[in-house]
Amino acid sequence: MRPLIVTEFVSLDGVYEEHSPWRAPYDPDDGPFKRDELFASGALLLGRTTYEAFAAYWPTATGAFADRMNALPKYVATSRPGPLGWNATALGPDVPADVQALKSQPGGPLLLYGSGTLAQTLLRRGLVDELRLMVFPLVLGRGKRIFDTLEHLPLTLLATRALGTGVLLLTYGPARP
Template identity: 40%
Template sequence: MREIIICTFLTLDGVMQAPGGPDEDAGSGFEHGGWQKPVDDEEVGEAIAGWYEHCEAMLLGRRTYDIFASYWPTADPGNPFTHRMNSMRKYVASRTLTSVEWQNSTLLAGDVVAAVRELKASDGGGISVVGSGDLAQTLMRHGLVDEYRLTIHPVIIGTGKRLFADGAIPTALEPVSVSTTKGGTVVGVYRPNGEPSYDSY
């Protein structure tokens, strides 16, 4: 059984939209693209590199696939991350794409929930869901997420797409590892642990 792992950069108020650049995703009039780099630090990069090193494949939505496929095939070959991104197996969930050209990419046609269930039941290592907010929320709603790997950065944006948006399924989380970088970013790994419990003081 393979595990589905959500890997996401978040602001302190939970926004995941367009961390990488001003033109990454201006949907719904979002004006804060590129918020991550000014609050990033070396320790975050090391943590993310470790996350990818221990995953066998990526699962991407169409928008994230388009961004990655336009960048990584021609990225600096001296960057070891370039080889990792290009060589890793990619599964792409899309209702509009008819083909995927980036090397080692496979298009998941039809019902994405059924396709991901089939992937989970196959042999192999962990599968990282990178970015891909709509896809991540679909997987969460259907109980298909095994782990969350989150970097929570010290900046508040106020608007934008959130990983845990209104309507998120209430879920208790078990912390696997949580640390704070010198720059103030929380690097947390959590696993779903049933429903939340409730009590009073």
């Protein structure tokens, strides 16, 4: 069974999205982590908003990271009809069931980038095997928070890593009895 890994940029107060876009401070140490994460993946899982932003950028980007991003199959949670481009397939109306089916297929890990609403749905359903939070040293005070819709989610800390400029990578898995 292939694991589902969710990776999110969040502020110290848990905000993953705010209406006025915030830019997380970039550090060269972030690059190798994101590269390793992408190259270890077998497919991307994306919400429609993230898919559209990525599909507008990555097909014209160059380099090994862009080549890998473009080559990976993508599965998109969307309710909009119509075909998707950029090597993407729309998931059906029962997204958790479709994700469970994808997890049962052979292949490398499914990597969910951003897509906070989709991440919340899959966390709530117990489908996430690993949650990677890149926590930036920034308090936004408002915006969509990654855990807003989750009432009880016991997690186990698997690893911590400092990425530079105060960014911490916190890796969690589901709490096991």
